[in-house]
Amino acid sequence: MAKLQKSIDKRNALISATIDLVNNNGFHATPMSKIAKMANVSPATIYLYFENKQDLVNKTYIEVKAKYTDYAFATYSQDMTVQMGFETIWKRIADFKLNESENALFLAQCDNTPIIDEPSLQEGIKHLQPLLDLWERGRQEGVIKLVSDYLLYAYAINPLSFLMIAQKRGAFQLDASQIEDAYHSAWSSIKTCDTKN
Template structure:
């Protein structure tokens, strides 16, 4: 049995992001990914069962990093609006700095691979946001609608704004970010 090397696993994850972002999931072969990671195709099977496992594991690793990058240090004890604004800014900054990772997660979320995930696993990545929205509803600050409606009207706009491919004609300046937050806040608040 081969000894697992964390740096090789990480190289495979990074290569998966790179290859999938260039070619898509279907054209991203095991040999292309292994080549980009500078390992043999057989090495991939030391770390992952198959290509599907690699693609799903890459998504889960990216979501874990994003969750950590956005939610670590968030003070959910702040007033709801202030805490949501903090999450909003952190999300914008994270997505802006990690565009390749974000592109991969967006492609994954719109692919058949998403059916292989458990809802509980996905919700765990957003636990601070879910808790904060529930608190906002309980305190009668936010509208009492399905959580996904809050995500659609509050969280997705910042993901779109942070993605330059989605906002060609909008200058991303401090005032734009503030205006976008206010529009999203107005959509979900009572």
């Protein structure tokens, strides 16, 4: 147990050093030597935990993405109404993007650049399924617009990424009432027109 515990600590240190450095310097200015230094480890040690740099960043992406979706669905259950389920998930996602901003920023960077390889991107998408299932149920109930998941995500969820980045850059600050307002915009943009609320 002691051995395994120690290994996991090092692995975690490497992953969070990767997130930190890629967020602040970009992937192009994040050498293995700096990652090692920040994780208090020798460069050679990285290769005991990961195959190479690409593998390190792929695995980091997958872990952060899993953390994101776990967080998003933590308070959601399938027997909620569509509207209630959406509100539950949306607000958790907002929480994550605005409070766990280091993780969220890393994901934004990966999702907008070719630094993660295609298999790992696919792996990361899988965990979003509960939201897609909820939307499908909403469409069948006539509560959610009959448009593709991509459009729904673009309107309802993606604006939060932009706001997270703006906030991180110090451009402005989201308060609770703005978040409430943002939620209503999100819901309005995906519900059918004649739905109450």
